[in-house]
Amino acid sequence: MKYSFVSHRRRQAFSIMETTMATLMVGILLAGSLASFARIRGMQQDMVMIEQANLLALDLMNEILSFPYSEPGVTTVSTGPEAGESSRSLYDDVDDYNGMSEASALTRSGTAIPGASQYRRRVAVYFVQPANPSVISFTDQGSRIVVVLVDRNGQQVFSLLGYKTQTESQIP
Numbered sequence: 001m002k003y004s005f006v007s008h009r010r011r012q013a014f015s016i017m018e019t020t021m022a023t024l025m026v027g028i029l030l031a032g033s034l035a036s037f038a039r040i041r042g043m044q045q046d047m048v049m050i051e052q053a054n055l056l057a058l059d060l061m062n063e064i065l066s067f068p069y070s071e072p073g074v075t076t077v078s079t080g081p082e083a084g085e086s087s088r089s090l091y092d093d094v095d096d097y098n099g100m101s102e103a104s105a106l107t108r109s110g111t112a113i114p115g116a117s118q119y120r121r122r123v124a125v126y127f128v129q130p131a132n133p134s135v136i137s138f139t140d141q142g143s144r145i146v147v148v149l150v151d152r153n154g155q156q157v158f159s160l161l162g163y164k165t166q167t168e169s170q171i172p
Contacts, residue, residue: 053119053150053158056105060121061148061162063108067093069144069166079125079144094144094164098125120151133163142166 071082071093079098085091088100089109100123105116123146129135130143137143143165150158 049152050157052116053152054160056113056116056119056121057148057150057158057160059113060123061146061160064094064097064123064146064148065162065164067091067096069094069142069164070140071095079127094146095125097123097146099123118152119157122149122151123147124149128163130165 079095081091081096085096087110088097088106091097100121102121105113105119105121107113126145126147127137127140128143128145129137130141133143133145136145143163146162146164148160148162149156150160
């Protein structure tokens with residue numbers, strides 16, 4: 001009688017099915033992580049855009065609020081530049097900036113701000129009630145709100161509010 005011995009050797013390699021499944025799982029995980037990185041990158045770019053708009057708005061707001069409330073010795077009924085103040089470099093009080101709009105961000109002297117050509121800044125100045133500055137007034141009660149809006153490629157990205165009041169020496 002002859003016995004036949006069948007050798008039970010252990011497998012030493014992956015089967016084609018196991019290799020295919022592992023490759024498929026790695027591909028799915030890689031695609032998911034790449035999509036997440038793309039979203040994160042987009043959010044980072046949005047944050048940079050908002051920060052640039054914030055800095056442009058702050059720059060203009062600081063410029064505006066550095067000027068007096070109104071033209072010294074002149075009683076103002078409306079806001080906007082006075083006669084002869086045809087460019088921003090000639091503005092000398094807060095209300096001169098009302099209605100100002102730039103096609104691209106510029107300095108006070110009119111030169112382009114580097115890296116800001118896609119941004120547009122607009123300004124509105126309103127009379128407000130001193131006791132409740134969120135309420136716009138039709139008459140000058142000694143308090144104004146300045147609104148600076150920053151757009152990028154036609155979409156508003158940032159807005160900034162500032163307040164300016166008359167000092168006792170400015171009250172007629």
